[in-house]
Amino acid sequence: MLKTALTAAAKAGAAEILRFFNGEFKVSNKEGVNNLVTEADHAAEKAILSVIKSHFPGHQVLAEETGEIRQDSDYKWIIDPIDGTVNFAHGIPLNCVSIGIEHGGKIVMAAVYNPHLGEFFFAEKGKGATLNDKPIRVSGETEAVKACLVTGFPYTYINMPNGPLEVFERFIRKGVPVRRLGSAAIDLCWVAAGRFDGFYEHKLEPWDSAAGFLIVEEAGGKVTDFNGNPFSVYQHRLLATNGKIHEEMLAVINNQKEL
Numbered sequence: 084m085l086k087t088a089l090t091a092a093a094k095a096g097a098a099e100i101l102r103f104f105n106g107e108f109k110v111s112n113k114e115g116v117n118n119l120v121t122e123a124d125h126a127a128e129k130a131i132l133s134v135i136k137s138h139f140p141g142h143q144v145l146a147e148e149t150g151e152i153r154q155d156s157d158y159k160w161i162i163d164p165i166d167g168t169v170n171f172a173h174g175i176p177l178n179c180v181s182i183g184i185e186h187g188g189k190i191v192m193a194a195v196y197n198p199h200l201g202e203f204f205f206a207e208k209g210k211g212a213t214l215n216d217k218p219i220r221v222s223g224e225t226e227a228v229k230a231c232l233v234t235g236f237p238y239t240y241i242n243m244p245n246g247p248l249e250v251f252e253r254f255i256r257k258g259v260p261v262r263r264l265g266s267a268a269i270d271l272c273w274v275a276a277g278r279f280d281g282f283y284e285h286k287l288e289p290w291d292s293a294a295g296f297l298i299v300e301e302a303g304g305k306v307t308d309f310n311g312n313p314f315s316v317y318q319h320r321l322l323a324t325n326g327k328i329h330e331e332m333l334a335v336i337n338n339q340k341e342l
Contacts, residue, residue: 086207088138089182089194092131096164096180097198099127104199105174121172124148127164127180135160147290159185161316163290166195167266176200181268183293183316190316193294195268204272204298212275212301221304221325222277227332228342230280233262233270237286245309247285250336257342271295274323275302281324281332283309289316299323309336 103123128148135142143159144152160182165171167178176199184192195204204219206212212219224230232254236247254261262279264270268291270282275298293316296306305326306314311333314321324332334340 084138085184085192088134089184089192090205092134093180093182093194093196093203095130095134096127097196099123099130100165100171100178100180101198102126104171121165121168123171124165124168128162131162131164131180131182145289147288157187161185161289161293163268166268166291167264170265175265177264177266177269179266179268181290181294183297185293190293190297193297195272195294195298197269202272204275206298206301208297208301210301212298214276219276219302221275221299221302222280223327224280224325225327227281227328227335228257228259230328231260231262233264233273233279233282235263235265235267235270235284243285245336245338250283253335253338254342259342267291268295271299271323274304274325275299277325281322281328283322283332283336284320286319287321292316292321296321296323305329307333309333
């Protein structure tokens with residue numbers, strides 16, 4: 084029942100993404116430059132919430148645009164109706180619906196759906212991860228210098244030690260390819276699928292990471308904060324890898340070694 088509702092919710096949100104994509108819609112700006120929200124974000128979130136309410140009206144919700152809906156339940160749906168809104172607003176088909184379901188403080192089920200590419204990623208705690216119902220696994224790369232990495236940058240820069248540009252420079256000066264797709268949920272799923280060997284970012288919100296985090300772990304990967312501690316979706320810094328380059332990447336990110 085939970086998987087059925089999650090799948091239906093993700094597809095309902097994706098239908099709104101396709102309905103608005105490359106059309107005319109209202110765009111406004113949140114905090115920070117180019118931190119956009121569109122009419123489509125609100126429509127997709129409304130469609131997702133409608134499905135959840137029809138199946139589980141008593142469940143809690145944390146959604147990017149609506150905020151938190153508290154109820155007396157151990158279940159919480161963590162929703163990004165369009166992860167990659169800037170891409171969406173510019174007609175770039177790298178955006179998706181991202182939904183993670185938390186139970187008792189742990190993410191137990193997740194879906195990320197990019198309808199433009201027809202890619203539906205799914206994971207259930209302890210049962211593995213799939214892309215379009217086929218099992219996926221992380222890559223086998225063992226050296227960070229040979230890895231293909233992906234990252235993102237916050238909309239509002241914070242003058243932090245080992246900030247986004249400093250870490251980015253450490254990798255690219257050694258010739259490591261570091262991509263920037265504009266959707267953390269897709270970045271995480273592509274690590275899970277073995278397309279990237281690692282992903283790091285300094286400032287993510289729960290709806291950015293809740294689904295992709297579980298998908299990476301269930302595909303055999305490793306996800307921590309920048310100190311190597313178990314990752315929580317309620318903290319900002321994330322490193323997700325195939326597990327084989329994780330410690331080396333942590334050392335580079337924390338400026339403890341050079342590649």
